[in-house]
Amino acid sequence: MTNEIKQADRELRDAIQAFVADYAHPDLERFKPGIAAWSSEWSQVPAVRLPAADFLTGSLATAVPATTHMVELLKRYADDVKWEQTYTKADSAISEKMLATYGFVEVIGSRGPFVSDQVRSGIGVYGPGIGYPPHQHKAEEIYIVLAGGAEYQLDGQPPRQAGPGELVFVPSNLTHGFYTGKEAMVVYYIWQAGDLREVSTFV
Numbered sequence: 001m002t003n004e005i006k007q008a009d010r011e012l013r014d015a016i017q018a019f020v021a022d023y024a025h026p027d028l029e030r031f032k033p034g035i036a037a038w039s040s041e042w043s044q045v046p047a048v049r050l051p052a053a054d055f056l057t058g059s060l061a062t063a064v065p066a067t068t069h070m071v072e073l074l075k076r077y078a079d080d081v082k083w084e085q086t087y088t089k090a091d092s093a094i095s096e097k098m099l100a101t102y103g104f105v106e107v108i109g110s111r112g113p114f115v116s117d118q119v120r121s122g123i124g125v126y127g128p129g130i131g132y133p134p135h136q137h138k139a140e141e142i143y144i145v146l147a148g149g150a151e152y153q154l155d156g157q158p159p160r161q162a163g164p165g166e167l168v169f170v171p172s173n174l175t176h177g178f179y180t181g182k183e184a185m186v187v188y189y190i191w192q193a194g195d196l197r198e199v200s201t202f203v
Ligand SMILES: [Fe+2]
Pocket: 137, 141, 170, 176, 200
């Protein structure tokens, strides 16, 4: 058992921390302390690759200067990190196309690699032409698009196209979903407050 933090995890953590610290947005302020105050606890998670990682090369072309580093880092370490999915074929609301093309890499969360029971944060990839149907969860959530984009639909708000560098804030329990277009979307996310392992409820 080694306590030496894996390079991929350390660099992703550093990039996320710098990215959030530099990003000015009123809705992000409440999330900043949780990202700045990392737990020093780190646990090794197994490397698992999913097909979603294959989009990262093409996504570099749709990133903007502020987001390129995060996409590039994830591409560089795509084989060294744990790609996950929350949903399975048993979740009838989720299309087979979404299951075939999405995945996320958690950098901070209750199961590590940086262990926190306050914040869940990482980077997700969603293939072109998929819909993440309307769902809700207790945690409040921030999305910041890193590459590509999607049309976000938040309950009670007009649909909104979010592209690279743009932030979408989802209040606790607000129904939300999104639909990617011709490009895959790479998106940075933060969850805080609420059960961080809660599986979203489709509505
Ligand atoms: Fe969500």
